[in-house]
Amino acid sequence: DAMVIQNPRYQVTQFGKPVTLSCSQTLNHNVMYWYQQKSSQAPKLLFHYYDKDFNNEADTPDNFQSRRPNTSFCFLDIRSPGLGDAAMYLCATSRDGGPNEKLFFGSGTQLSVL
């Protein structure tokens, strides 16, 4: 049974048209992460939530925003997608973010920007 669910699996948007990616989890984990992964690159952390506390990475562009309305759901909003934002977006969770905790990933959303 999927524990971290991302929708949609594939998303196509137009240059400059806002898009929202969603992630839900059934694990009741405190921490939720959003990663961006481009081809042959490492996943790059955009931001994470510890419960309701939002933590933005210093180099995450302002174009990327996130919302976590409750424990189960987290959204990634791209306000004005550019061609360079085409990537796989991965949502992950961990129970409390402790050093020995593993990450549980969703299946990702592959974003294309036309």
Place this chain on the structure above:
Amino acid sequence: RKEVEQDPGPFNVPEGATVAFNCTYSNSASQSFFWYRQDCRKEPKLLMSVYSSGNEDGRFTAQLNRASQYISLLIRDSKLSDSATYLCVVKADDKIIFGKGTRLHILP
């Protein structure tokens, strides 16, 4: 020096062979280490954690060398299904750093 470095490969290895690859990390305060496996266009999946004393899970053996700041993954009796990208993950405090991955192709 990059925080986490891996040889990108690809490693082309015949089925049944043993293959090993390393991952180096720059932060000596790193606390925990993992190997993840990622198939093409899929999400990373945990393969194994890496413990200080080294650990084994079936055909897979992971080792940590804190003095030289690297971790290794050894795959014995490789199978076609082992073809994937192997990502090294290092945690230091609340920071999680992924390597770019090593691509492994098992050849029939």
